[in-house]
Amino acid sequence: MGILYLRLNNLDMAEANNPLQSVVCNHAEIQGKVRIGKGCIIHPGCSIICEAGEIIIGDNNIIEERVVIYNKAVRDRSGQVVPGVLKIGNYNLFEIGCVIETSEIGDYNIFNPKSHLEYSCRIKNGCNIGASVKVPMKTQLEDCMAVYYPGKVVKNYNFNEEIHKMSMNTLITTLAAQLPKFNKLQKIG
Numbered sequence: 001m002g003i004l005y006l007r008l009n010n011l012d013m014a015e016a017n018n019p020l021q022s023v024v025c026n027h028a029e030i031q032g033k034v035r036i037g038k039g040c041i042i043h044p045g046c047s048i049i050c051e052a053g054e055i056i057i058g059d060n061n062i063i064e065e066r067v068v069i070y071n072k073a074v075r076d077r078s079g080q081v082v083p084g085v086l087k088i089g090n091y092n093l094f095e096i097g098c099v100i101e102t103s104e105i106g107d108y109n110i111f112n113p114k115s116h117l118e119y120s121c122r123i124k125n126g127c128n129i130g131a132s133v134k135v136p137m138k139t140q141l142e143d144c145m146a147v148y149y150p151g152k153v154v155k156n157y158n159f160n161e162e163i164h165k166m167s168m169n170t171l172i173t174t175l176a177a178q179l180p181k182f183n184k185l186q187k188i189g
Contacts, residue, residue, distance in 0.1 A: 023176050026184035028063075032071070037061070037090070041175045044183050046094075053083035058090040058107070060168055062175065066097040072119070074102070089125070091168045098129075106143075108164050126159040 022036050025044040032050025036042065037059035045065040048055060052073035063069065071086035086100070089107035094100065098111040101118055106125040111117070115129040118137040123129075127141050130148040141147070146157040179185075 021176070023179055024186040025179060026186050028186065030186075039172055041172055041179065043067075043179070050086070052081045053085050055086045055088075057088045058092075060090050060172055061088060061092045061094070062168065062171060063094045064096045067094045067100075068098075069094070069100045071102050091165055093168065093171075095131075108159070108161055126161065126164070128157065128159075 022038060022040040022042065024030070024036070024040075024042040027044035028042045029047040029049070030042075031048070033054035034048055034050055034057070035054065036057045039060040040057060041062045042048070043063060043065045046063050046067040046069075048057075048063070048069045050071040053071055055069060055071050057063075057069075069086065069088075071084060073081045074084060076082050084102055086102050086104070088100075088105045089109075091107055092105060092109045092111070094111045095113045095115075097114040099116045100111070103117050103119070103121040103123065105117075105123045106127075108126045109123055110128045112129060112131040112133070114132045116134040117123065117129065118135060118139075120138045121135055122140045124141060124143045126144040128146040129135060130146070133147050133149065135141075135147060141153070142155075144156050144159045146154040148154065
C-alpha cells in the first residue's frame with residue numbers, strides 16, 4: 001500500500017454537504033499515490049489503484065460503484081518500472097462498472113456503464129463513451145466525440161458544457177447529502 005494524498009479533512013455529515021469537500025465512502029479501495037480534488041464523489045465498491053507513478057483526479061468528478069481506475073506499472077526494456085501519471089480532469093462522470101487503465105482524460109467526459117478505456121488512451125473534453133464500449137489501446141479522441149459502438153465514432157456530437165456542469169453539480173450536491181446517510185466515510189486527513 002502506497003501513499004494516499006487527498007485534499008480532505010475528517011468528514012462528517014455536516015461537512016459532506018459542503019460542495020467543496022470530497023465524499024469518499026469507506027468501502028472504496030484506494031491504493032498508492034492518489035490525489036483527489038475538491039467536490040468529488042467516490043462511491044463504495046470502486047477501486048482506484050496506482051501501482052507506479054500517481055493518479056491525479058481533478059475537481060467535481062463522480063466515480064460510481066465497481067469502477068476501476070488503474071495506473072499499472074509499465075516497464076522499460078531493461079525491466080525498470082517507468083512511473084507514469086494517470087490524469088483525470090474536472091467534471092467527469094464514471095458510471096457503474098467502467099474500467100480506466102493508464103490514460104489521460106480531460107474535462108466534462110461521460111464514461112457509461114461497463115465502458116473500458118484501455119492503456120495509454122487520450123480523451124480530450126466533452127466526450128461520451130457508450131455503455132459496454134471498449135476503447136482500444138492508444139486511442140486519441142478529440143473534443144466532443146462520442147463512441148457508441150466499437151469503431152463507431154461520432155464527431156462533434158451535440159455537447160453543451162454549461163448543461164453538463166449544471167447536471168454534475170446537482171448530482172454532486174445530492175450525492176454528497178445522501179451517501180453519508182447510508183455509508184461510512186473514509187476519515188483521511
